[in-house]
Amino acid sequence: MANIHVELGERSYLIHVASNNLQCLTSLLPDLKQSILVVSNPTVSELYFSQLRESLSGHRVVLFNMEDGEQYKSLKSFESVTNRLIEEGFSRDCAIIALGGGVVGDLAGFVAATYHRGVDFYQIPTTLLAQVDSSVGGKTAINHPQGKNLIGAFYQPKAVVIDLNCLMTLNxxxxxxxxxxxxxxxxxxxxxxxxxxxxxxxxxxxxxxxxxxxxxxxxxxxxxxxxxxxxxxxxxxxxxxxxxxxxxxxxxxxxxxxxxxxxxxxxxxxxxxxxxxxxxxxxxxxxxxxxxxxxxxxxxxxxxxxxxxxxxxxxxxxxxxxxxxxxxxxxxxxxxxxxxxxxxxxxxxxxxxxxx
Ligand SMILES: NC(=O)c1ccc[n+]([C@@H]2O[C@H](COP(=O)([O-])OP(=O)(O)OC[C@H]3O[C@@H](n4cnc5c(N)ncnc54)[C@H](O)[C@@H]3O)[C@@H](O)[C@H]2O)c1
Ligand SMILES: [Zn+2]
Incomplete structure (x- = not known):
């Protein structure tokens, strides 16, 4: 049962669960585009971004660090990520990878759902909650001052890669x-x-x-x-x-x-x-x-x-x-x-x- 299949017709995908998965991303992320924006936050990227980048050598990898915290799952962060994609000249032919917990995953997924009406999206969840829940199933969202997850979309990732080692640094x-x-x-x-x-x-x-x-x-x-x-x-x-x-x-x-x-x-x-x-x-x-x-x-x-x-x-x-x-x-x-x-x-x- 190492890989789990999410059966959703043409939107089906695999969830990979193992230790050290961060080190073999090219084989786990199917049809990965050349240009990639990695959305993360300083806490997580400090720990895991260099491994990820090494694993994706040969690709153009740009890091966007949003601030750490639920309050940054916001319209403002959504705008900042989108601005960055435009500034970096990312076309429809790019991919977005979420590297972080549920906050990063929900925001990055919503950006992926809307940028050019949808670009390839991958989840690399790093909290236990994100690994067992938020990274699977395609719910993406940002908060509005009037309520949590008020703005969002159903948008499935193309793959979910779970690396058990990430759990060892969680508080x-x-x-x-x-x-x-x-x-x-x-x-x-x-x-x-x-x-x-x-x-x-x-x-x-x-x-x-x-x-x-x-x-x-x-x-x-x-x-x-x-x-x-x-x-x-x-x-x-x-x-x-x-x-x-x-x-x-x-x-x-x-x-x-x-x-x-x-x-x-x-x-x-x-x-x-x-x-x-x-x-x-x-x-x-x-x-x-x-x-x-x-x-x-x-x-x-x-x-x-x-x-x-x-x-x-x-x-x-x-x-x-x-x-x-x-x-x-x-x-x-x-x-x-x-x-x-x-x-x-x-x-x-x-x-x-x-x-x-
Ligand atoms: N989309 C869905 O189906 C779904 C389901 C459940 C929850 N959610 C959303 O998920 C969010 C909560 O996610 P969460 O609990 O992962 O919180 P989180 O993303 O805020 O992460 C918790 C903390 O852990 C840190 N962190 C992440 N990975 C780490 C690691 N490997 N080592 C050390 N620190 C690490 C983060 O920087 C953060 O400070 C909420 O916004 C919630 O609405 C979405
Ligand atoms: Zn929950």
Whole structure:
């Protein structure tokens, strides 16, 4: 299972997962154009750009460093990258490579989708979250002052290259944040994988290479299967938002500063699972397993306190609201999920009291 195939007809592509992949890029990036813009940030390019450039010798490689941080996934950065492409004389016949976490990937992908109405795009994700989630599936976006990811496009990369070595330089919190999304795949789609995660929490915490190789491949495989069934999120792809409606409320309430995305998703997953337990979608023993796994991975399992009205108001602003009703992704046992808006404010209030 070394390569994962994302099956999307003529937009199909491979995800390569291995250590040292940065050193063999020419063989992994198909039909790579001569002129390449690498979008990265100073933190990541300092660590990995020279390897990348060496690996692509023979190509014209230009580096664009955006500033590091979610607040730079902005219209302003979008404009700066586009200006750079024009200044450097890049034609339609060029490629854009994202070298970085989800912020770099989302912005670079959106530029690739729009420059000359679309140029070749490749993802080299360097955070765990980007490797198992944001680099796969073709969602690209930038933020607007009025909201996260308000401007964007579905635009698939031509390949995703994951180098496990990149994970060794991640700080502890960013690393653990990625683990929250890995747990999500087990809960919504694969009970066996969930069991495997339960048995490998120590190895995951130690960033053991073989364990990571399997966990990342499996996560990408699951995301690839879901995206192949529902590229534009009219059905099952929404399951990937497990824990995110509550999680986004936590992130917004704390002004995107104190909680990482993965931490908020972990606490949000507990709330969603509690709601499932309360509404008989999940047994109490399965709920405990979710709780125990996330806590063994040292992710937060308690959300911050805030009044119900605040929770509801943040969640109403989330994209998942249709006809004024909040859609929740709720686990059905372990291994499946469903989207429902048939929950009452009383049920939500009760689980929030228990989980905050
Ligand atoms: N497109 C999608 O489907 C999708 C899915 C999930 C999340 N996202 C987006 O992803 C973004 C979050 O991504 P993220 O969690 O990767 O955050 P990030 O891109 O901000 O990276 C986190 C930090 O790690 C640093 N970093 C990256 N790689 C490193 C490495 N190998 N070693 C050391 N430091 C490194 C970065 O410079 C940054 O400071 C959000 O904007 C979110 O909206 C998109
Ligand atoms: Zn997420």
């Amino acid at each position: 502890e919190r960013d690393y653990r944040s990625g683990l929250a999304e890995i747990v999500k795949y087990g809960i919504i789609y694969d009970a066996e994988f969930f069991c495997w995660l339960e048995k490998h929490t120590d190895k995951l915490s130690q960033r053991d290479e073989q364990t990571l190789q399997y966990a990342i491949q499996k996560s990408c495989q699951i995301k690839a299967e879901i995206v192949a069934q529902d590229e534009r999120e009219s059905g099952i792809r929404a399951w990937l938002n497990l824990g995110h409606t509550f999680g986004h409320a936590i992130e917004a309430a704390t002004e995107y500063g104190t909680w990482t995305h993965g931490e908020a998703v972990a606490a949000g997953t507990i709330i969603a699972s509690k709601l499932s337990e309360k509404t008989q979608r999940m047994s109490s023993s399965d709920f405990r397993r979710v709780l125990n796994l996330l806590s063994a991975l040292k992710l937060p399992i308690k959300a911050p306190h805030m009044p119900l009205a605040n929770w509801l108001s943040y969640m109403q602003r989330d994209k998942k609201v249709k006809d004024n009703r909040i859609n929740f992704v709720l686990p059905v046992g372990i291994g499946r999920a469903e989207v429902t808006n048939a929950t009452t404010d009383e049920e939500i209030a009760a689980v929030l009291t228990e989980c905050c």
